[in-house]
Amino acid sequence: GKRCLLYDDMVDTAGSLCNAAKAIVDNGATEVYACATHGILSGPALERIENSCIKELLLLDTIPYPENAQPCDKIKYMSVAPVFAEAIQRVYEEISISNLFE
Numbered sequence: 001g002k003r004c005l006l007y008d009d010m011v012d013t014a015g016s017l018c019n020a021a022k023a024i025v026d027n028g029a030t031e032v033y034a035c036a037t038h039g040i041l042s043g044p045a046l047e048r049i050e051n052s053c054i055k056e057l058l059l060l061d062t063i064p065y066p067e068n069a070q071p072c073d074k075i076k077y078m079s080v081a082p083v084f085a086e087a088i089q090r091v092y093e094e095i096s097i098s099n100l101f102e
Helices: 015-026 045-051 081-092
Strands: 003-011 031-039 054-060 075-078
Touching: 003 015, 003 054, 015 031, 015 045, 015 054
Parallel strands: 003 031, 031 054, 054 075
Antiparallel strands: none
């Protein structure tokens, strides 16, 4: 009866991510959201995600969306640029970057 969040560092073919989401729903979750740092999205990944019970998959924009691929409404991207820019600025100013991750 809960909303769940799955987190992974990388989504390649999305098999493990989609199977984990299904297992969570089969055990009573009402919704499953997922996020990952790197969305490689190769092979059957987009079809698997589209047909999965995952409500939304948030990816960082560290890897571009596959060329010539159909859009997947479940996938949303978040830019890493603002955090990277702030970290670079702090390094040059010799200010700690640790609190960026608190």
